[in-house]
Amino acid sequence: MRFDVITLFPSMFEGALSESILKIAQEKGLVSIHLHNLRDHTLDPHRKVDDRPFGGGPGMVLAPDPVFRAYEAVIEEMGGAVGVRKVVLSPQGRRYDQALAREFAREKALLLLCGHYEGFDERIRLGLPFEEVSIGDYVLTGGEIPAMAILDSVIRLLPGVVGDPASLEEESFSAGMLDYPHYTRPREYRGMTVPEVLVSGDHAKILEWRREQALRRTKEMRRDLLGPEGQGDRDTSATQTGDRS
Numbered sequence: 632m633r634f635d636v637i638t639l640f641p642s643m644f645e646g647a648l649s650e651s652i653l654k655i656a657q658e659k660g661l662v663s664i665h666l667h668n669l670r671d672h673t674l675d676p677h678r679k680v681d682d683r684p685f686g687g688g689p690g691m692v693l694a695p696d697p698v699f700r701a702y703e704a705v706i707e708e709m710g711g712a713v714g715v716r717k718v719v720l721s722p723q724g725r726r727y728d729q730a731l732a733r734e735f736a737r738e739k740a741l742l743l744l745c746g747h748y749e750g751f752d753e754r755i756r757l758g759l760p761f762e763e764v765s766i767g768d769y770v771l772t773g774g775e776i777p778a779m780a781i782l783d784s785v786i787r788l789l790p791g792v793v794g795d796p797a798s799l800e801e802e803s804f805s806a807g808m809l810d811y812p813h814y815t816r817p818r819e820y821r822g823m824t825v826p827e828v829l830v831s832g833d834h835a836k837i838l839e840w841r842r843e844q845a846l847r848r849t850k851e852m853r854r855d856l857l858g859p860e861g862q863g864d865r866d867t868s869a870t871q872t873g874d875r876s
C-alpha cells in the first residue's frame with residue numbers, strides 16, 4: 632500500500648518510520664511512504680505558507696495556494712486521484728477508530744494532509760476532496776502526530792506486516808470488545824499470581840476465560856462498545872482479572 636503525507640515537518644516522521652513494525656513493513660516492501668514538504672509547493676520567495684486571518688484574531692492560517700499546489704503535484708506523482716483515499720487531519724473531523732483503520736487498510740493508497748497554526752483557509756475544505764478525520768476531542772499543534780497514529784494503526788493491519796495475524800483478531804476493538812488480560816513469567820510477582828486456568832493447559836477453558844475477561848473488562852471500562860443492549864446491562868460484579876494472594 633502507498634502512503635503520502637503532506638506536512639510542514641517531514642523530519643518529525645523519521646523516528647516513527649525507522650523503528651519497529653513501520654520499519655519492517657517498508658523493508659519487506661509491503662508499504663511505501665512518501666513525505667512531501669508543503670513548503671516545496673509555495674511560490675513565495677521566503678517559502679511562506681501561512682498568513683494572517685482576515686477579520687483579525689490570533690494565529691496564522693495555512694494559505695490555499697501552497698496546499699492546492701501540493702495536492703495537485705502529489706496526486707500527479709501518485710498516478711491520479713482514482714483509488715486514493717484523501718484525508719485531512721482536523722480536530723473537527725470524523726472520529727478515528729479501529730473500524731476506520733480497517734477501512735483505510737483496504738485502500739490502494741492513502742494521502743494524509745497535516746495542518747498547523749490555526750488550521751486551513753476554509754477554501755481548502757471547500758475546494759479539495761479531502762475527508763476530515765480527528766484522532767480525538769483535543770487539539771494538537773499539528774497534524775503530524777495524528778498522521779503517525781493513522782499510519783501506524785493502518786500499516787499493522789496490512790497482510791504480512793504483523794508476524795502472527797491472530798494477534799490482530801484478538802486485540803482491543805477487533806471483536807467490538809477490549810482485549811483480555813495477558814500474563815507472562817514469573818507465575819507469582821509481588822503477591823500477584825497468574826490465574827490457574829492459564830497454566831492448566833486446557834485450551835477450551837483458556838479460551839472461555841479470555842472471552843469472559845474481555846467482556847468483563849469492556850463492561851467496566853468501555854460499556855459504550857457493547858451497544859445499547861450491553862449498556863442496559865448494569866452488571867458490574869467481579870472486576871478482578873488476576874489472583875491476589
Ligand SMILES: C[S@@+](CC[C@H](N)C(=O)[O-])C[C@H]1O[C@@H](n2cnc3c(N)ncnc32)[C@H](O)[C@@H]1O
Pocket residue numbers: 719720721722723744745746747748749750751764765766767768769770771772773774775777
Ligand atoms: C492547532 S490545530 C488547529 C485547531 C483549529 N483552530 C480548531 O480549533 O479546530 C492545527 C492542526 O493540527 C491538527 N490537529 C490538531 N488536533 C487534531 C486532532 N485532534 N485530530 C486531528 N488533527 C488535529 C490539524 O491538522 C490542525 O489543522
